Amino acid sequence: MYDVIIIGGGPAGYRAAERFAELKRQVLLVEKAEIGGTCLNVGCIPTKTLINSAKLYVHAREGERFGVNVQGLSFDLAKMMAWKAEVVDKLRAGIVGGLKHGKVEIVAGAAEILGRGKVRVTPSGGEAKVEECKAILVATGSTPIVPPIPGVAGNPLVIDSTGALDMATLPKKFCVIGGGVIGVEFASLYSSLGAEVTVVEMMEEIVPFMDADLAPVLRRAMKDVKWKLGCKVESIDADGAGGAKVRYVTKDGTKEAVDADLVLMAIGRKPVLQGWGAEAAGLDLTPRGIVTDERMRTSVPGIWAAGDVTGRSQLAHSAYRMAEVASLDIEALLTGEAGGAMRWRGEAVPWAVYSLPEAAGVGMTEQEAKAKGLEVKSLRVPLRASGRFAAENGFQAHGAVKLVAEAGTGRILGVHGVGSYASETIWGGAVLIEQETRVAELREIIMPHPTVWELLRDAAWQLDI
Secondary structure (H helix, E strand, C coil): CEEEEEECCCHHHHHHHHHHHHCCCCEEEEECCCCCHHHHHHCHHHHHHHHHHHHHHHHHHCHHHHCCCCCCCCCCHHHHHHHHHHHHHHHHHHHHHHHHHCCCEEEEEEEEEEECCEEEEEECCCCCEEEEEEEEEECCCEEECCCCCCCCCCCCCEECHHHHCCCCCCCCEEEEECCCHHHHHHHHHHHHCCCEEEEEECCCCCCCCCCCCCHHHHHHHCCCEEEEECCEEEEEEECCCCCEEEEEECCCCCEEEEEECEEEECCCEEECCCCCCHHHHCCCEECCEECCCCCCECCCCCEEECCHHHCCCCCHHHHHHHHHHHHHHHHHHHCCCCCCCCCCCCCCCCEEECCCCCEEEEECCHHHHHHCCCCEEEEEEEHHHCHHHHHHHCCCCCCEEEEEEECCCCEEEEEEEECCCHHHHHHHHHHHHHCCCEHHHHHCCCCCCCCCCCHHHHHHHHCCC
8 A cells, every 4th residue: 555646747746756755655656648747848847948048049149239249140949949858858857766766656657536545547558456545646737728719629730838849940920829928938939039929818918917017018028029919819710821810809899810820829727627536536626626725635535636736826836835735734644643734825926927038926916905905005116227137138128126015014015027037036025925024124135236136125215115
């Protein structure tokens, strides 16, 4: 009998397996595809690898104004894709090697919950076997949403994010349906390499969870992208020349269309709730995912869930934290204690968009805080006020940081920014939110100079609290 059977080998699944290995527990990890899940194989890591190549290309192309002249500049898409594959393969091998070193048993195949402590495991090409365990962790992840738009199903010119990571040639005209994180990152990537990119987004603004003051800053910074906001796609037809014609209606009812060699469907992801026995197990499910409490316990004793499948947060770092919460709670059960030492708290989960430029945020936007009835004070500082930002990007580059605080108490409610190093710095904002830091306390923190995000401290001094 195993201590734990984990269904799914993405960030939540393999992180939990690593924790159990450290605790010397007997663990079985079942994964249909590749260890690492969407994030490592066809998501976070490969996109950032390609975006880094695009950044190098853009920096070289724009280097002349900074005194760096490059002759014969070009990019090799095949080599970019090969480097992406090498990074993914080596990182995956590292994770698998670590799990095996920790004596985690890995099965490539399918798993189905039959009841409490019973899981049918079917290895790829092998025979099914019912395995028993003391606890089950479901970490089946999510999958891209495919909307019922006429002309999408079976259309070779319509791809998802996985297809966008494996192009042989750069499309001349690239249409992205969806202006969320995935759509914006791919729009940034391929427009930087010279594709004519159009983004069609149904909402009034891109990345809808961004602060309303900063989303336009990001959009203006991506100057090579054409934005069609407040537009609903109605169909995708052949254009008669081997390409696609994306037909949409604007917010005022006007019917328009954009031609594309390739169309990326990037309207979001949904939890994987089928194929592993969720209903047979009697789990409480919603369209958003498996219902869990703050310790990642499901409605069925002995079964926990973590990651995208819970619908709480579709971010790899959220999956890591949920896995840690669940693993500690399961360990407490195995040792006869009342509960784990951690709880899931979603108030201070940072997010990042790895576009050119980056954007990141944590906590409440000004709009969210006001909607909750809080009296808010906020301040936005342009990044060109930073000596380092100006030196590296010029005085015309777009970017800003914004601090949102509660008027009466000075408690920091949100930290948001667009520009250099946003993704690398936002964890500091998460600490401010997690620790319920006041603006007066932020003023006392010494930050290195010159750095871009020291402007957050400037914002604290300028904020009238």
